[in-house]
Structures are given as C-alpha cells and as structure tokens.
Amino acid sequence: MTAGGITAEPPIAAAPPPSAGPGRLGRYLTSAIFLAPALFMLGVWMVYPAVYTIIRSFFGQTGFFGHWVGIDNYKTLFTTSTLTTAIKNNAIWVAVVPALVTAIGLVFAVLTERVRWAVAFKTVVFLPMAISAFATGVTWRIMYQQDPGLGAVNALGKTISGVFSPAGVLSSASPSIPALQSKGGALVLKTATHPGGVALLGLTGIAPDQVPKSAVQAVQPAPKPGDVVGAVWRDFKPGGGKVGVLEKGEVGLPGVTVELRDASGKTLQSTKSKPDGSFDFSKVPAGTYHAAIGAQTFAKPFGGYAWLGPNLIVPSLLISYIWIWAGFAMVVIGAGLASMPRDVLEAARTDGATEWQTFRRVTVPLLMPVLSVVFVTMIINVLKVFDIVYALAPQSEYAKANVIALAMYFAAFQGGGNFGVGSAIAVFLFLLVIPVLALNIRRFKRES
Amino acid sequence: MAAAAPAVEIPAPRDSAAAKIVRTVTRGPLHLALIAIGGLWLVPTIGLFITSILPASALASKGWWQVFSHPSTATWANYDALFHNSGLIQALKTTAYIAVGNTVLVVIIGAMAGYAFAWLDFPGRDWIFIGVIGLLVVPLQMALIPMFRLYNTFGLFDTWYGIALFHTAFGLPFAVFLLRNFFVGLPKDILESARIDGANEIVIFLRLILPLGLPAIASLAIFQFLWTWNDLLVALTFGQNTTPITVWIAGQLREFGTSIDIIAPASFISLVVPLCVFFAFQRYFVQGLLAGSVK
Numbered sequence: 001m002t003a004g005g006i007t008a009e010p011p012i013a014a015a016p017p018p019s020a021g022p023g024r025l026g027r028y029l030t031s032a033i034f035l036a037p038a039l040f041m042l043g044v045w046m047v048y049p050a051v052y053t054i055i056r057s058f059f060g061q062t063g064f065f066g067h068w069v070g071i072d073n074y075k076t077l078f079t080t081s082t083l084t085t086a087i088k089n090n091a092i093w094v095a096v097v098p099a100l101v102t103a104i105g106l107v108f109a110v111l112t113e114r115v116r117w118a119v120a121f122k123t124v125v126f127l128p129m130a131i132s133a134f135a136t137g138v139t140w141r142i143m144y145q146q147d148p149g150l151g152a153v154n155a156l157g158k159t160i161s162g163v164f165s166p167a168g169v170l171s172s173a174s175p176s177i178p179a180l181q182s183k184g185g186a187l188v189l190k191t192a193t194h195p196g197g198v199a200l201l202g203l204t205g206i207a208p209d210q211v212p213k214s215a216v217q218a219v220q221p222a223p224k225p226g227d228v229v230g231a232v233w234r235d236f237k238p239g240g241g242k243v244g245v246l247e248k249g250e251v252g253l254p255g256v257t258v259e260l261r262d263a264s265g266k267t268l269q270s271t272k273s274k275p276d277g278s279f280d281f282s283k284v285p286a287g288t289y290h291a292a293i294g295a296q297t298f299a300k301p302f303g304g305y306a307w308l309g310p311n312l313i314v315p316s317l318l319i320s321y322i323w324i325w326a327g328f329a330m331v332v333i334g335a336g337l338a339s340m341p342r343d344v345l346e347a348a349r350t351d352g353a354t355e356w357q358t359f360r361r362v363t364v365p366l367l368m369p370v371l372s373v374v375f376v377t378m379i380i381n382v383l384k385v386f387d388i389v390y391a392l393a394p395q396s397e398y399a400k401a402n403v404i405a406l407a408m409y410f411a412a413f414q415g416g417g418n419f420g421v422g423s424a425i426a427v428f429l430f431l432l433v434i435p436v437l438a439l440n441i442r443r444f445k446r447e448s
Numbered sequence: 449m450a451a452a453a454p455a456v457e458i459p460a461p462r463d464s465a466a467a468k469i470v471r472t473v474t475r476g477p478l479h480l481a482l483i484a485i486g487g488l489w490l491v492p493t494i495g496l497f498i499t500s501i502l503p504a505s506a507l508a509s510k511g512w513w514q515v516f517s518h519p520s521t522a523t524w525a526n527y528d529a530l531f532h533n534s535g536l537i538q539a540l541k542t543t544a545y546i547a548v549g550n551t552v553l554v555v556i557i558g559a560m561a562g563y564a565f566a567w568l569d570f571p572g573r574d575w576i577f578i579g580v581i582g583l584l585v586v587p588l589q590m591a592l593i594p595m596f597r598l599y600n601t602f603g604l605f606d607t608w609y610g611i612a613l614f615h616t617a618f619g620l621p622f623a624v625f626l627l628r629n630f631f632v633g634l635p636k637d638i639l640e641s642a643r644i645d646g647a648n649e650i651v652i653f654l655r656l657i658l659p660l661g662l663p664a665i666a667s668l669a670i671f672q673f674l675w676t677w678n679d680l681l682v683a684l685t686f687g688q689n690t691t692p693i694t695v696w697i698a699g700q701l702r703e704f705g706t707s708i709d710i711i712a713p714a715s716f717i718s719l720v721v722p723l724c725v726f727f728a729f730q731r732y733f734v735q736g737l738l739a740g741s742v743k
Contacts, residue, residue: 027569034564034649038557038624042580044617045591045616049594053591056593120486121482123730127726128493130726132680138715143491143492150510331734331738332737335738386681391698391701412593422592422593
C-alpha cells in the first residue's frame with residue numbers, strides 16, 4: 001500500500017471484495033451518493049479557494065484579479081515592517097511555545113502519575129482547553145492590568161516585591177522646611193544638633209489618605225539631657241498653618257525611620273517615630289549630629305509592569321497561550337505514560353536507578369514518539385495563532401504583537417483591502433504548515 | 449527476578465509501615481506543589497467570573513479579589529442587564545445555530561464519506577481518500593479571500609449558514625479521517641451478513657454503521673461543536689450583522705475599561721456552554737484529542 005498507510009489499522013484493501021456482476025454500476029452509484037456531499041464541499045470550500053489564493057497572490061491589490069504583479073506581494077511581505085514583525089513574532093512563538101508546552105505537559109503528567117487525586121488536578125489544568133482562545137484573551141486582559149490594585153499578575157508582583165523591598169510609609173512626602181535636604185534618597189536636617197537638643201522634621205505633600213491611621217496630634221518634644229529628641233510630623237493642617245511649628249491640628253507621622261548621623265554622614269542610631277511623631281535617641285555622647293529620615297521611608301511602591309504595553313505584550317501572549325495548551329500536552333503525554341510497559345520501569349528501579357535516572361534514561365526515551373506528536377502539533381497551532389492575539393493585545397499594540405494570521409486578516413479585511421498581499425500571506429502560512437504536517441503524518445505512517 | 453513477576457500483586461519488602469510514612473512525608477511537597485499549580489491555573493477563570501459579578505464602579509478602583517473582603521459588592525445586575533440585551537441574545541442564538549448546524553452537517557457528511565471509504569468499493573478509492581486527508585494541511589486562511597468574494601456573489605455573506613458551511617468544509621478532512629478509521633475496525637461479519645440478508649447500503653449505514661460508530665461520532669461532534677462555538681476568525685470575516693458571541697464581545701473590546709461590566713459576564717456566558725459540554729463528555733473529548741493530534 002502506498003501512502004494509504006497513513007491511517008493505521010486494517011489497510012484499505014481490507015474492504016469487502018468487489019463481487020463482480022451486474023450490481024457493479026449500482027454500487028458505484030451508491031458510492032457516489034455517499035461521497036458526493038463531502039467531495040462537493042471540499043471542492044468548493046477548500047480546493048477551489050486554495051488554487052484561487054495561490055494565483056491571486058501574484059496579482060495586485062483590488063479587482064477580481066487586479067493586474068499581474070509577479071512576486072511583488074511576496075516582496076512586500078518580507079519588507080514591510082509590520083509584516084516582518086509578524087514573521088519574527090511567529091518565530092518567537094515557534095521557538096518558545098512548543099518546547100515549553102511539551103516540557104510542562106511532561107512534568108505535570110509525570111507528577112500526577114502516582115497521585116490519587118490526579119483527576120481533579122488534570123481537570124483543572126485541562127479546563128482552559130474548552131474555553132475559546134478569545135475568552136482566554138479577555139480573561140487575561142483582566143489579569144494583566146497594570147495597576148497592581150486591579151491586575152492580579154501585578155498584585156502578585158507587588159506582594160512579592162513587598163517582601164524584598166517594601167514600599168515606604170510616606171512614598172510621596174517632601175520636606176516642609178528648607179533645612180531638611182534630600183541626600184541619597186534620605187532627608188537630612190542641615191541644622192546640627194547636640195545631646196540635649198531637639199530636631200524637628202516637618203513633612204508636607206502627604207495626601208490625607210496617605211497619613212498612617214495610627215497618627216495622633218503631634219507634640220513638641222521636651223529636651224532631655226544626654227538625648228537627642230525630636231518629632232516627625234505632617235507640617236500642614238487645613239488652612240495651611242505655620243511652617244516648622246507643631247500646631248494644634250497637625251498630626252505626628254508614626255513608623256518613620258529616623259536616623260542619627262555624625263558629621264561625616266555615618267548613621268549611628270536609628271529608631272522609629274511614635275504615634276505622635278516623637279522620637280528619642282538616648283545616651284548620645286557629646287558631639288555634633290544630624291537627624292535624618294531614612295530613605296526607605298520614601299521608597300516608591302511597586303507600580304506594576306505594563307504587561308500589555310509594547311515591551312511585554314509578546315511574553316504576555318505566550319504565557320496565556322501556554323496556560324491554554326499545557327493541559328492538552330499533559331493529557332496526551334499522560335495517555336502515553338499510562339500505556340508504557342511497567343516492567344521496564346520496575347526493572348530500572350530494581351537495578352538501583354534513582355527516580356531521576358529512571359525518568360531521564362527510561363521514561364523520556366520511551367515517550368519520545370508522544371512528545372514529538374505534542375511538539376509538532378503545537379508548532380502547527382502557533383503558526384496559525386490568531387484569536388488570542390486579537391483579543392488580548394490592545395489595538396494600539398497590534399503592530400508589536402503581530403503574527404502571520406493576524407497580519408493576513410488585517411491586510412485583506414478590516415480596512416486593509418489588499419487581497420494581493422493577503423493572499424501572499426496566506427500562501428506563506430500554507431507553505432510553513434505543509435512540512436510540519438507532512439512530518440506528523442509520516443510518523444503516523446511509520447508507527448502503524 | 450522481581451521485574452518478571454506481576455509487580456502489582458506482590459508487596460515489595462520496602463513497603464513497610466515506616467517506609468510508607470517516609471514516602472508520605474517526602475511526597476508532601478509534591479502534593480503542595482500540585483495544589484499550588486492547580487490553584488494558579490484556576491485563578492484566571494475565577495477572576496473572570498468574579499469580575500463578571502461586580503459593578504463597573506467597583507472595578508475601577510479595586511481588583512476583583514475585593515469580593516473576598518466585601519462580598520456585598522457582588523451582584524447579578526450585570527447578568528440581568530445582559531439577558532435584557534437583545535444584541536447579546538441574538539449573538540447567542542447565532543452562535544448556537546452555527547455550532548449545532550455545523551456539527552450536524554459534519555457528522556452526517558463525514559459519516560457518509562467515512563462509510564464509503566471504509567466499506568464501499570469504487571475505482572480510485574484509496575487515492576481520493578489520500579487526497580481528502582491531504583486537505584488537512586490547508587489552513588483556513590487560504591480560503592478567506594476567495595470565499596469572501598463567492599459569499600458576496602451567492603448571498604451567503606453575513607448569514608449563519610454561510611459561516612456554518614465554511615466550518616463544515618474545514619471540519620470534513622478530519623471527520624472523514626477519524627470516522628473512516630473507526631468504521632474500518634467494525635466487525636466485518638455483521639456487515640456481510642446484513643448484505644447477504646439483502647439490506648441495501650443506506651439501511652446498513654443507518655441501522656448498523658451509525659449506532660456502532662457512536663463513540664467516534666460523539667468525539668467528532670464534541671470537537672466540532674467546541675471548535676465552532678469558540679471560533680472568532682471565520683465569523684469575523686463572514687459576518688457583519690450576523691455575529692456569534694465571540695465577535696459580539698470583540699466589538700466591545702475597544703472600550704475595555706468602561707465596558708467591563710458587559711465584556712466579563714458575556715465572556716463568561718460564552719464559556720459556560722463549552723464548559724458544560726466538556727464536563728458532560730470529557731471522555732469523548734479526550735479520545736478525540738488523542739485520535740486527532742494531526743489536525
């Protein structure tokens with residue numbers, strides 16, 4: 001049998017032997033009736049259009065055929081920046097997604113293999129497969145919002161960054177008196193102080209909702225011999241108030257890191273202000289000092305990454321796409337895993353192979369056929385990717401997020417109106433898919 | 449030695465109680481990791497659902513997870529408004545027409561052709577079959593431009609059946625491939641004896657092939673249904689006023705922030721049907737997936 005072997009199972013010749021005789025013509029007629037609808041549809045919707053599109057790709061922009069332009073449309077395809085971006089992006093998709101999806105699927109399949117509640121896990125991971133790529137795009141658009149207060153991805157980022165570099169208590173404050181000067185992020189009081197002295201650190205520019213909740217009326221600290229005392233307070237009350245003076249209606253700023261620095265700027269002591277804004281450095285040896293508010297007080301909170309902005313849009317798309325397809329890979333690879341000869345694995349273990357060795361040297365090689373089916377299927381899928389880009393990328397970022405299928409759609413429809421270039425892009429896509437699919441079919445043939 | 453024995457039956461000596469405890473403890477991290485991954489995988493879908501039950505005003509300032517601290521903000525008002533939105537109702541109907549119409553057509557036409565390729569005899573059968581399978585490689589982009597012209601000429605543009613027919617044609621190579629392979633594996637003697645009893649091919653097809661081929665037909669039907677229900681590109685190209693739900697939502701996407709109280713619930717409605725189909729027929733879905741990794 002020639003290429004008929006594609007399909008495994010009993011070879012085509014296994015069908016009933018033709019019982020020669022008068023019924024032959026009738027049988028052919030029956031066959032024709034059974035085949036006619038399928039062949040008609042395939043002819044009209046697939047064969048004719050494919051031929052038309054190939055021819056059309058050598059003709060100009062408009063009209064039934066326009067005019068002959070040779071390979072100009074293909075030249076356009078490789079020289080227009082939005083189209084080359086599409087090709088480049090598709091190359092990134094092909095380089096990243098199939099490998100990652102296969103790897104993640106393999107890991108998930110192996111991990112769940114001996115877990116009792118594997119079905120629940122598999123269902124959850126497989127779920128996105130049933131959802132349209134379009135709805136996925138909408139879903140992830142909600143996830144990717146830049147404001148960490150709105151987008152879950154950035155909220156997670158904020159939580160993580162909060163652990164390593166927490167936002168300051170007063171991220172937007174500025175000094176109220178000129179003597180308080182910025183130095184390396186910190187605010188240093190230029191006026192020197194001594195043991196028994198008072199350092200007043202007034203701040204303004206703090207929105208009412210930014211004032212810490214525990215803040216109470218600021219109190220003028222009384223000097224203490226041997227100590228440097230002072231207050232950090234919001235040097236502002238409704239109506240303004242006097243600069244540099246602690247007045248009624250002005251609140252202390254609690255939790256602010258206050259540092260005592262020597263003349264060279266070295267921090268000797270550090271403390272946190274109380275609810276009324278007061279602080280106290282005790283047992284300070286005689287000398288000249290400067291009070292300062294630590295830089296961490298003003299650390300800006302994590303503002304969120306622009307996942308849907310020009311720089312991150314492609315990675316964002318890849319992540320969402322992997323979220324959809326990991327379940328597919330897991331299920332197919334899991335099926336392969338389930339049909340693997342157990343005794344080979346057992347033998348490896350009995351021979352003293354570690355779990356990792358068994359995985360690396362036995363499981364993976366035995367799974368190779370399944371892994372490559374998943375890999376190749378994913379290549380075809382990402383070459384044709386369209387919906388998720390259309391739904392997830394904001395229109396302003398289409399140029400950056402462009403892929404071949406999207407470029408084809410916008411070249412021919414939606415105001416593009418260039419059927420010549422649109423056809424050329426379609427043919428290009430066709431040419432990309434053929435070898436990959438041929439590879440897949442050939443393997444099917446070999447396996448059967 | 450141990451490898452040759454039926455390993456399942458004989459408890460290996462290392463399976464002592466202590467070893468079991470050790471194993472459970474060492475596998476604790478695995479369970480935790482799986483729970484974490486599963487949770488991570490669920491978050492986007494849950495997020496979409498919660499977003500869909502929050503008023504737009506609540507979503508302007510805080511993320512959807514606010515619902516956990518302020519459950520009272522949740523409301524069905526968005527859904528209520530949507531079910532009074534004639535545009536959405538129409539879009540849902542169109543989606544259902546396209547998905548059901550296409551599924552029925554693919555199953556019938558695909559089964560007929562599959563039967564012919566599996567059990568009927570006619571000249572050039574193998575070559576025609578190979579030709580049909582070969583069409584699997586044609587990406588639907590190849591047909592968009594010519595069919596756009598043709599649809600305009602024949603009045604199929606902007607109709608639900610125009611969209612359904614397009615899907616049918618592109619679903620056929622896979623359908624024929626899947627069903628022919630399944631039908632070929634059906635017991636030959638049943639068919640032979642039916643023929644000897646004088647049943648004609650149409651009766652055999654209806655009374656024997658279709659019932660016996662049900663598992664494969666179910667897989668195919670679910671695939672086709674989900675594929676067309678979830679389609680965006682074909683409907684975007686061939687619909688203008690006749691739009692399924694995906695295209696209808698896409699029309700709202702331009703004003704993502706302000707229309708979120710329409711977009712999120714509509715998206716969720718659009719995925720409820722596929723999810724139900726998926727959960728109801730999960731087994732067939734996976735079978736079809738395993739059979740069809742060529743597509």
